[in-house]
Each structure stands twice: as C-alpha cells, then as structure tokens.
Amino acid sequence: MxxxxxxxxxxxxxxxxxxxxxxxxxxxxxxxxxxxxxxxxxxxxxxxxxxxxxxxxxxxxxxxxxxxxxxxxxxxxxxxxxxxxxxxxxxxxxxxxxxxxxxxxxxxxxxxxxxxxxxxxxxxxxxxxxxxxxxxxxxxxxxxxxxxxxxxxxxxxxxxxxxxxxxxxxxxxxxxxxxxxxxxxxxxxxxxxxxxxxxxxxxxxxxxxxxxxxxxxxxxxxxxxxxxxxxxxxxxxxxxxxxxxxxxxxxxxxxxxxxxxxxxxxxxxxxxxxxxxxxxxxxxxxxxxxxxxxxxxxxxxxxxxxxxxxxxxxxxxxxxxxxxxxxxxxxxxxxxxxxxxxxxxxxxxxxxxxxxxxxxxxxxxxxxxxxxxxxxxxxxxxxxxxxxxENAVEGIMITDTTGHIRSVNAAFTQITGYEEHEVVGKTPSILKSGIQGEDFYRELWDSLRQDGSWQGEIWNRRKGGDVYQEWLTISSVKNDAGDVMLYSGMFSDLTRKAGKIKAEPIKE
CATH class of the missing domain: 1.20.1250.20 (MFS general substrate transporter like domains)
Known part of the structure; x- marks a missing residue:
C-alpha cells in the first residue's frame, strides 16, 4: 500500500x-x-x-x-x-x-x-x-x-x-x-x-x-x-x-x-x-x-x-x-x-x-x-x-531625470566591476570609454527626450580600465500624469565572449 x-x-x-x-x-x-x-x-x-x-x-x-x-x-x-x-x-x-x-x-x-x-x-x-x-x-x-x-x-x-x-x-x-x-x-x-x-x-x-x-x-x-x-x-x-x-x-x-x-x-x-x-x-x-x-x-x-x-x-x-x-x-x-x-x-x-x-x-x-x-x-x-x-542577467542602472544614478543591480557590478556604493549619486559618465564623441551622446539624449527611449551599441570602460562593447536600452519611467520620473538603462556585454579589448586613451 x-x-x-x-x-x-x-x-x-x-x-x-x-x-x-x-x-x-x-x-x-x-x-x-x-x-x-x-x-x-x-x-x-x-x-x-x-x-x-x-x-x-x-x-x-x-x-x-x-x-x-x-x-x-x-x-x-x-x-x-x-x-x-x-x-x-x-x-x-x-x-x-x-x-x-x-x-x-x-x-x-x-x-x-x-x-x-x-x-x-x-x-x-x-x-x-x-x-x-x-x-x-x-x-x-x-x-x-x-x-x-x-x-x-x-x-x-x-x-x-x-x-x-x-x-x-x-x-x-x-x-x-x-x-x-x-x-x-x-x-x-x-x-x-x-x-x-x-x-x-x-x-x-x-x-x-x-x-x-x-x-x-x-x-x-x-x-x-x-x-x-x-x-x-x-x-x-x-x-x-x-x-x-x-x-x-x-x-x-x-x-x-x-x-x-x-x-x-x-x-x-x-x-x-x-x-x-x-x-x-x-x-x-x-x-x-x-x-x-x-x-x-x-x-x-x-x-x-x-x-x-x-x-x-x-x-x-x-x-x-x-x-x-x-x-x-x-x-x-x-x-x-x-x-x-x-x-x-x-x-x-x-x-x-x-x-x-x-x-x-x-x-x-x-x-x-x-x-x-x-x-x-x-x-x-x-x-x-x-x-x-536584482536577479536579471542584464546589467540595470536607474537614474533620476538629472542623470544621477539611483540604483544598480548585481549584474551591473559583475559587468562593470563597480559596486553600488561606488556609483550611486554619480552620473553614468563614470563609465565613459572616450571612444564615442559628444555628438553621439547629444543624439542619444535627443532621442530619449523625444521618443522616451533609446537603443543601440555603446562602448564603456570597466573599473579596471578594460573597454567593452554593450547593447544598451534606455527607457523613461513616467508617473500617472505622464511626467518622466526616472530613466532605466538595461545592457548586456557584447565583448565577454570575444575577450577583453585593450583600453584606449580617453578622448577629450
């Protein structure tokens, strides 16, 4: 039985x-x-x-x-x-x-x-x-x-x-x-x-x-x-x-x-x-x-x-x-x-x-x-x-409307090497590789303000100095009145499988 x-x-x-x-x-x-x-x-x-x-x-x-x-x-x-x-x-x-x-x-x-x-x-x-x-x-x-x-x-x-x-x-x-x-x-x-x-x-x-x-x-x-x-x-x-x-x-x-x-x-x-x-x-x-x-x-x-x-x-x-x-x-x-x-x-x-x-x-x-x-x-x-x-495999970064980082997840730390306390309150420019010029970022922000989102490839720099390529999607987060309150950026590392890329001098 x-x-x-x-x-x-x-x-x-x-x-x-x-x-x-x-x-x-x-x-x-x-x-x-x-x-x-x-x-x-x-x-x-x-x-x-x-x-x-x-x-x-x-x-x-x-x-x-x-x-x-x-x-x-x-x-x-x-x-x-x-x-x-x-x-x-x-x-x-x-x-x-x-x-x-x-x-x-x-x-x-x-x-x-x-x-x-x-x-x-x-x-x-x-x-x-x-x-x-x-x-x-x-x-x-x-x-x-x-x-x-x-x-x-x-x-x-x-x-x-x-x-x-x-x-x-x-x-x-x-x-x-x-x-x-x-x-x-x-x-x-x-x-x-x-x-x-x-x-x-x-x-x-x-x-x-x-x-x-x-x-x-x-x-x-x-x-x-x-x-x-x-x-x-x-x-x-x-x-x-x-x-x-x-x-x-x-x-x-x-x-x-x-x-x-x-x-x-x-x-x-x-x-x-x-x-x-x-x-x-x-x-x-x-x-x-x-x-x-x-x-x-x-x-x-x-x-x-x-x-x-x-x-x-x-x-x-x-x-x-x-x-x-x-x-x-x-x-x-x-x-x-x-x-x-x-x-x-x-x-x-x-x-x-x-x-x-x-x-x-x-x-x-x-x-x-x-x-x-x-x-x-x-x-x-x-x-x-x-x-x-927190458990997403993609890196996630939340910023306020002034561009200051509010929070990041564990995958962000794994990809960039930066702990949350090292980036909160700072701007995403801490990750800039210098490969893209000011025109690139100006167009990114224009698209974000006009369409509410932006998507594309971008080069960033890890804490250790290595430059990597990521696929980034940025979306605006609005309240019930339609006002933008936050920006959410989700990215995945495109170069992890290809190996590290030698760091280039940051362009002024």
Missing part, C-alpha cells in the same frame, strides 16, 4: 475527531450547568480553557511533527485525550471542569500536525487547496455542537462525554496502523527554528490575520450555543443545530479559500475577507433582530472560512524551510483568537449590559487587518519588481 496517498483523508479524519473532542464542553455546557452550578464568568472560563491550552500547544506540536512525523503525534495525542475525557465524565465541580478542559485542549493542538506534515506530499501549487481540505476537519466542531446535545438528551451529558473515548481508541489504532512510517524528519532545535522566523514581520502579520479569522470561527463556535439559548430563547438542540450550520459553512469555505489562493492572488481574497468581517462586526454591534443576527453570523462564517484557507497558502511562500514552527505559531495565535473574545464579551456584557462594544472592537480589528493586507499587497509587488531587477 502506498501510504502517502491516504495521508490527506487519514489526517483530515484525525483532525475532525480532535476538534470533536476539543469542543465537548462548549457543546454540552447547556446541560452541564444544570448539574453543576456555574456563574456567568465561570461558564465563560469553562468553555474558553480548552481553547487556551490547545492554542499554546500548537507551537511545540508543529515542531514535534517535523521531528517525529504525523503518525506518532496523532496516535499519542488521542491516547493522551483519553485522560481528560474520562475525568470530565466524572466531573462534579467547576474545578473538575477547568482541569479536564485544560488537557482537552490537546484536541485543538493537533491542527498543527497536518498543516506541517501534508505539504511534504504535494507540490507548492497545491498547498493552499490541500491545507484547505485538511482544515475541513473543523467540521468536527459542528458534529459535536449538533450531535452531542442530541445524544445527551438520550443518555445524559456524562455518558456522552465518555462515548468520545471509544472514538479516540479506534482512531489511535487506525493512525498507528496506516500512518506514514517513513515521513521525512526535519531535525533542528526548537529555539533555533523560533529564532529563524521570529524576526520576520510577515510571520506576525499572518498571526494577526489568523488571530481574527480562525479566532472568530472558534469564538462564535464556543459563544453561540449558550448565547442563542439565553438571548433568543431557543431550545438547546435548536441552538446546537444553528451553531452547527455556522461551523459547516465556515468549514466548507476553507478549502475554497485554499483553492482560490492557489488560483488567484491570495492578498486580494483576504481584502474581501476583511471587508466582510468589518461590515458584519458593525452590524452585530447594533444588536439586530434574529434575521439580521443570522445574516451577520453567516457572513462571519463565510469570511472566516475563506480567510482560514487562504492564509495557509501564504505560509509556504514566506517560510518554506521553517513550515513546522511557522504553522505552529500562526495556528496558536488563531487559537488564542478564540480564547480572548468570549472572555472580553462576557466582561463587557457584565460591565455595560450588552455586547455592542465587543462586536465593534472585532470590526475595528478587521479594518486594521484590511489596511495591513493592502500594504502587504503593494509591498509584495514592489518586492517582486526588486527581485526581478
């Missing part, structure tokens, strides 16, 4: 179970609070605690996946999760719920396993779509959010939690038997990898974006069941069904976001995502009716899902060699994005009696992300242009 072919469905199924277990408490909180007395703040802490530990653990789990492989990490994680599942099935106090919920977070931490492991099996052109498919494991939260209340109605919340243990045992055995035993390890210390990515500003921007997109997904998954019951008077099963719809939409949008990120410019997709999140946050802040509340929540689900898929298309672009630790840090920040908002909403509700300020804050964060992604988009375009110029 070719084990590499089944890793995507196998790891996606494993993530689905991990997320099912991760949200047990938020899915059953309406039942649990009937047996265990909990204050509103305690309710928030019980549902938020698994998110906190799951977020923090994503960093080392991503690193361990690179070291030991997905097979070992998934198998061990499911065995570890048996302990909090059993503990919670016997819980009878707030303290029991916090302790069990803390270690339950391992179910969310396994997200780092697949996003680190799966790209090894596919070309870069498919990384966005593959990570999007894997991210559909988010559906596990929908399964628990809808299914757990239905089962709890029949057998009680304690036995419902215990039933998850059987699923964990089955999946641990399946992963142990079918997981890839030959996954290529990446051996580097955790701190070395962290230092390798920590100084890259792109990492922290992606962290912020995922903090918002995945954080809003997790936060609403945790927040909606209890909110819909207490604020709109829905039954627990109805609230679970509606929350499951929110989760399902966000989940199915994730592979679409990855696919669109592969096919189109991912920066533009994220611009649309943050526009949608900004608008939805503003609408929610006005405490709308059930209809508009539903529309806003579904907009958040759609945008969060698209954003989640698209962001992990960008990670391999910037961190091809440190994918494990970068994925771990970014996904950890996304998990923290699901931890803090419910706490903030509960605090603001207790302080003001409504959630408006919290939702408005979400819209402002989305607006900030929109501004930053627009900035990244134009920085990427400028960076691409700079990389093209």
């Amino acid at each position: 070719n084990r590499s072919n089944i890793q995507l469905p196998l790891q996606t199924g494993s993530l689905t179970l991990g997320f099912m277990v991760w949200v047990i408490l938020s899915s059953l909180i309406a039942f649990i609070k009937e047996s265990i007395a909990l204050s509103p703040s305690q309710l928030t802490w019980v549902t938020a605690t698994p998110v906190l530990f799951g977020s923090i653990m994503r960093v080392p789990v991503g690193y361990w996946t690179n070291r030991f492989g997905a097979r070992k990490l998934f198998t061990l994680s499911f065995i570890v999760l048996l302990l909090p599942v059993y503990w919670l099935s016997r819980a009878d106090s707030f303290g029991d719920l916090i302790i069990g919920g803390l270690f339950l977070g391992m179910g969310g931490a396994v997200f780092s396993v697949g996003v680190t492991s799966l790209p090894k099996y596919y070309p870069k052109s498919r990384h966005g779509f593959v990570n999007g498919i894997y991210g559909m494991g988010n559906l596990g939260t929908a399964i628990s959010t809808f299914g757990a209340p239905v089962l709890a109605n029949q057998i009680g919340w304690s036995k419902t939690i215990l039933a998850y243990g059987a699923l964990l045992i089955v999946m641990a055995v399946v992963m142990f038997l079918l997981g890839d035993r030959e996954e290529t390890p990446v051996r580097a210390s955790l701190m070395d990898q962290i230092r390798g990515v920590a100084g890259n500003s792109k990492l922290w921007l992606l962290c912020l974006f995922y903090f918002l997109t995945f954080g809003s997904f997790v936060a609403f998954t945790v927040y909606l069941p209890n909110f819909l019951v207490s604020s709109f008077g829905l039954t627990k099963v109805d609230a679970g069904l509606r929350t499951a719809g929110f989760i399902a939409l966000a989940t199915f949008m994730r592979p679409l976001g990855g696919y669109l990120g592969d096919k189109f410019n991912p920066f533009k997709i994220l611009m649309l995502v943050f526009v949608g999140l900004t608008a939805a946050g503003v609408l929610l802040s006005f405490a709308p009716s059930m209809l508009w509340y539903t529309i806003s929540c579904l907009t958040i689900a759609l945008c969060a899902g698209l954003g989640n898929g698209t962001i992990f298309k960008l990670v391999p672009m910037y961190f091809a060699k440190q994918a494990g630790i970068a994925n771990g840090i970014i996904s950890a920040m996304g998990g923290l994005g699901g931890f803090f908002p419910p706490l903030m909403l509960a605090f603001l509700f207790k302080l003001t009696g409504h959630y408006a300020i919290g939702f408005m804050a979400m819209s402002e964060v989305a607006l900030a992300c929109l501004i930053l992604i627009v900035w990244m988009f134009f920085q990427e375009k400028l960076g691409l242009s700079a990389r093209i110029i």
Whole structure:
C-alpha cells in the first residue's frame, strides 16, 4: 500500500475527531450547568480553557511533527485525550471542569500536525487547496455542537462525554496502523527554528490575520450555543443545530479559500475577507433582530472560512524551510483568537449590559487587518519588481531625470566591476570609454527626450580600465500624469565572449 496517498483523508479524519473532542464542553455546557452550578464568568472560563491550552500547544506540536512525523503525534495525542475525557465524565465541580478542559485542549493542538506534515506530499501549487481540505476537519466542531446535545438528551451529558473515548481508541489504532512510517524528519532545535522566523514581520502579520479569522470561527463556535439559548430563547438542540450550520459553512469555505489562493492572488481574497468581517462586526454591534443576527453570523462564517484557507497558502511562500514552527505559531495565535473574545464579551456584557462594544472592537480589528493586507499587497509587488531587477542577467542602472544614478543591480557590478556604493549619486559618465564623441551622446539624449527611449551599441570602460562593447536600452519611467520620473538603462556585454579589448586613451 502506498501510504502517502491516504495521508490527506487519514489526517483530515484525525483532525475532525480532535476538534470533536476539543469542543465537548462548549457543546454540552447547556446541560452541564444544570448539574453543576456555574456563574456567568465561570461558564465563560469553562468553555474558553480548552481553547487556551490547545492554542499554546500548537507551537511545540508543529515542531514535534517535523521531528517525529504525523503518525506518532496523532496516535499519542488521542491516547493522551483519553485522560481528560474520562475525568470530565466524572466531573462534579467547576474545578473538575477547568482541569479536564485544560488537557482537552490537546484536541485543538493537533491542527498543527497536518498543516506541517501534508505539504511534504504535494507540490507548492497545491498547498493552499490541500491545507484547505485538511482544515475541513473543523467540521468536527459542528458534529459535536449538533450531535452531542442530541445524544445527551438520550443518555445524559456524562455518558456522552465518555462515548468520545471509544472514538479516540479506534482512531489511535487506525493512525498507528496506516500512518506514514517513513515521513521525512526535519531535525533542528526548537529555539533555533523560533529564532529563524521570529524576526520576520510577515510571520506576525499572518498571526494577526489568523488571530481574527480562525479566532472568530472558534469564538462564535464556543459563544453561540449558550448565547442563542439565553438571548433568543431557543431550545438547546435548536441552538446546537444553528451553531452547527455556522461551523459547516465556515468549514466548507476553507478549502475554497485554499483553492482560490492557489488560483488567484491570495492578498486580494483576504481584502474581501476583511471587508466582510468589518461590515458584519458593525452590524452585530447594533444588536439586530434574529434575521439580521443570522445574516451577520453567516457572513462571519463565510469570511472566516475563506480567510482560514487562504492564509495557509501564504505560509509556504514566506517560510518554506521553517513550515513546522511557522504553522505552529500562526495556528496558536488563531487559537488564542478564540480564547480572548468570549472572555472580553462576557466582561463587557457584565460591565455595560450588552455586547455592542465587543462586536465593534472585532470590526475595528478587521479594518486594521484590511489596511495591513493592502500594504502587504503593494509591498509584495514592489518586492517582486526588486527581485526581478536584482536577479536579471542584464546589467540595470536607474537614474533620476538629472542623470544621477539611483540604483544598480548585481549584474551591473559583475559587468562593470563597480559596486553600488561606488556609483550611486554619480552620473553614468563614470563609465565613459572616450571612444564615442559628444555628438553621439547629444543624439542619444535627443532621442530619449523625444521618443522616451533609446537603443543601440555603446562602448564603456570597466573599473579596471578594460573597454567593452554593450547593447544598451534606455527607457523613461513616467508617473500617472505622464511626467518622466526616472530613466532605466538595461545592457548586456557584447565583448565577454570575444575577450577583453585593450583600453584606449580617453578622448577629450
């Protein structure tokens, strides 16, 4: 059996179970609070605690996946999760719920396993779509959010939690038997990898974006069941069904976001995502009716899902060699994005009696992300242009309208022998060979001013004194108003293959 072919469905199924277990408490909180007395703040802490530990653990789990492989990490994680599942099935106090919920977070931490492991099996052109498919494991939260209340109605919340243990045992055995035993390890210390990515500003921007997109997904998954019951008077099963719809939409949008990120410019997709999140946050802040509340929540689900898929298309672009630790840090920040908002909403509700300020804050964060992604988009375009110029085999020299050199590329130095700092601020006359007279240069400039370009052969002198022949193309660079701002000269050495030419005296 070719084990590499089944890793995507196998790891996606494993993530689905991990997320099912991760949200047990938020899915059953309406039942649990009937047996265990909990204050509103305690309710928030019980549902938020698994998110906190799951977020923090994503960093080392991503690193361990690179070291030991997905097979070992998934198998061990499911065995570890048996302990909090059993503990919670016997819980009878707030303290029991916090302790069990803390270690339950391992179910969310396994997200780092697949996003680190799966790209090894596919070309870069498919990384966005593959990570999007894997991210559909988010559906596990929908399964628990809808299914757990239905089962709890029949057998009680304690036995419902215990039933998850059987699923964990089955999946641990399946992963142990079918997981890839030959996954290529990446051996580097955790701190070395962290230092390798920590100084890259792109990492922290992606962290912020995922903090918002995945954080809003997790936060609403945790927040909606209890909110819909207490604020709109829905039954627990109805609230679970509606929350499951929110989760399902966000989940199915994730592979679409990855696919669109592969096919189109991912920066533009994220611009649309943050526009949608900004608008939805503003609408929610006005405490709308059930209809508009539903529309806003579904907009958040759609945008969060698209954003989640698209962001992990960008990670391999910037961190091809440190994918494990970068994925771990970014996904950890996304998990923290699901931890803090419910706490903030509960605090603001207790302080003001409504959630408006919290939702408005979400819209402002989305607006900030929109501004930053627009900035990244134009920085990427400028960076691409700079990389093209720097890696061109032809020499390139940029001058201002007065003829003073602004910048040169590496090929310029290779051909002429002059380093950039030796020519910047000077005029191209530093290269004059003296072979062509003043009439030649006068005609060159007349053509450049009249036609906007000049092309032809010219003799220049290297730093070492050797004269060489080059083919030179000069083009004017204009702004939107049609005014010339710069001149770009691109040249290739015509004498390199013919050997050096003896330097001639410079003609005055």
